[in-house]
Amino acid sequence: MRTLLGSVLSLSTLTGAVYGPSYLSAGSTLPSGTIVRSCTRPGTAALTFDDGPHIYTSRLIESLNSIGAKATFFVCGDLYGCIYDLDRTRILEKAFYSGHQIASHTWSHPALDTLAASDLTEEMTRLEAAFDRILGVRPRWMRPPYGRVNGTVQAALRDMDYRIALWDADSEDWNRRTPQQSLARLTKSSSAHDAGFVALMHDPIEGTSLELGVELARWAQARGLRLVTLSECLGEHQPDGQYERLGSPQLRDENWSCRGLAK
Numbered sequence: 001m002r003t004l005l006g007s008v009l010s011l012s013t014l015t016g017a018v019y020g021p022s023y024l025s026a027g028s029t030l031p032s033g034t035i036v037r038s039c040t041r042p043g044t045a046a047l048t049f050d051d052g053p054h055i056y057t058s059r060l061i062e063s064l065n066s067i068g069a070k071a072t073f074f075v076c077g078d079l080y081g082c083i084y085d086l087d088r089t090r091i092l093e094k095a096f097y098s099g100h101q102i103a104s105h106t107w108s109h110p111a112l113d114t115l116a117a118s119d120l121t122e123e124m125t126r127l128e129a130a131f132d133r134i135l136g137v138r139p140r141w142m143r144p145p146y147g148r149v150n151g152t153v154q155a156a157l158r159d160m161d162y163r164i165a166l167w168d169a170d171s172e173d174w175n176r177r178t179p180q181q182s183l184a185r186l187t188k189s190s191s192a193h194d195a196g197f198v199a200l201m202h203d204p205i206e207g208t209s210l211e212l213g214v215e216l217a218r219w220a221q222a223r224g225l226r227l228v229t230l231s232e233c234l235g236e237h238q239p240d241g242q243y244e245r246l247g248s249p250q251l252r253d254e255n256w257s258c259r260g261l262a263k
């Protein structure tokens with residue numbers, strides 16, 4: 001886990017526009033290809049958790065629910081476990097039906113700027129099929145692994161109707177920080193922009209799911225911030241800002257499998 005999470009989390013060169021608050025109007029749904037780092041709706045902040053679902057995620061969801069905080073989960077198809085496994089589909093459903101936002105983090109967590117176009121497409125569409133089967137939705141938002149996005153990746157994601165979420169407050173939980181160190185880091189850096197931070201965390205890390213997530217949420221709430229989904233903190237229509245459509249989940253069949261095709 002450490003190697004994967006900690007390897008290349010630096011941002012590569014961003015070649016497309018990064019939109020700020022002045023771009024947005026209340027109630028809009030952002031154009032595909034948009035890259036965001038910060039919340040724009042006053043008084044809101046976004047907790048985001050990448051790389052799950054995993055064994056600690058369910059307890060994180062319960063903690064957040066108990067204090068009325070919403071989060072956004074950038075989910076992988078097959079990173080620490082197969083998304084079609086029964087325990088993971090249940091975690092995904094639990095997050096979704098609790099009102100947390102579900103978004104894409106690619107099928108297998110590659111650096112997208114190293115992939116051929118066809119492989120990038122498959123990384124997205126294979127996970128779309130899983131979201132469609134399990135939840136009956138197609139997310140509009142994604143986060144590129146390691147935050148790596150260049151002009152080619154941005155254009156490909158735009159063509160697939162995705163909006164791209166980065167962050168402005170890195171917990172560095174992937175970098176061997178303890179929950180206490182991450183919290184100190186986040187609360188120090190976030191104090192300068194109460195307009196609303198987008199915090200990067202990883203729910204497969206035990207300390208993040210069991211301590212950091214809820215402690216950061218409590219800290220933000222004590223400062224008067226509302227913890228909402230990423231889409232909501234950008235002032236988007238709900239649920240249209242989060243999902244392209246809301247349909248019905250499908251019945252489990254032999255296609256609910258992580259074998260074959262992708263690595």
Ligand SMILES: [Zn+2]
Binds near residue numbers: 105
């Ligand atoms: Zn990741």
